[in-house]
Amino acid sequence: MIELRHLRTLMALKESGSLAAAAKKRFVTQSALSHQIKELETRINSSLFVRKSKPLTFTHEGARLLHLAEQILPQVLATEYSLKQGLKGDEHNLALGIECHSCFRWLMPVIERFKEQVYDAQIDLSTRHLFDAIHALETGALDLVLTSDPVLGHNIAYQHLFDFEMKLVVSVDNPLAQASHVTPAQLAGVNLITYPVPLARLDIYKHFLEPAGVNPGPQKQCDLTSTLLQRVACNDGVAALPSWSIKEAYDLELATLNLGVDGLKRPLFGAYLQDTSKAHLIKRWLEQVTLQGQQQE
DNA sequence: TTCCGTGGCGCATCACTGTA
């Protein structure tokens, strides 16, 4: 059976980029970690990552397990914490919703740092409300939402955190790969590889193609960034991603282009109820996110 | 030469089972 220690090891591998560094992170010897991984690979009858690649690259199976780890570990941590807290109340717990599939990459370190600074704080990162996060905020299911699309007319405060740039990712074999930027017209009828999000909600459609009256080709959906990028590398289509996601491409042969001459910048906001009792905690958390955004630029 | 990953082996620990 897949165990939590396996998921933690996968996260350590992803964060550190090598087996030896991951072993240090997990406080075991490199040999022990190697045994552990081999045992897991035997159990699932698949290899998890490509040996001797620098930084290491996950196989499809490894990426699936990594995705599972990213979903489960925050929930386990949050549950463990709330059980430890017992009846102490939840004034130090923040239920955080995100509308972005690729935010996990940089959010996990932010959560770790925040917990180091605010000793008794707990962030429960949720993807359950990807498509109705603002409604979940209003009903109290979430305390805070990270979003690029403010909705006017609600009792919700929006704090601008930072701007990020959407980039078009194409295979190096794609004719577009030689250009520095792409125009909407060049994407007419081109296959779009995206996360499982309706076309109308995609930044590239809402803020780039639709204003120009351009319709892309068929939309092909993937759950995982690594799978998505591999499909792009195979020239199965193109993808528009925040620049931080493209760092996952490792050694894939991809080219990145600006969307339009000036690029497509998008804002990231922290949204919370104006009369929340957790305003102080939320503001401290948003400071950390803003700091992370500045470091990524 | 150094670093990293792997395999073989042994030790410590734990859970399970049988017996008094």
Add this chain to the structure above:
DNA sequence: TACAGTGATGCGCCACGGAA
């Protein structure tokens, strides 16, 4: 219920090979 025997598991140590 307590204790001993047994097997499974996890990990460390050591040696080795391959790549940079």
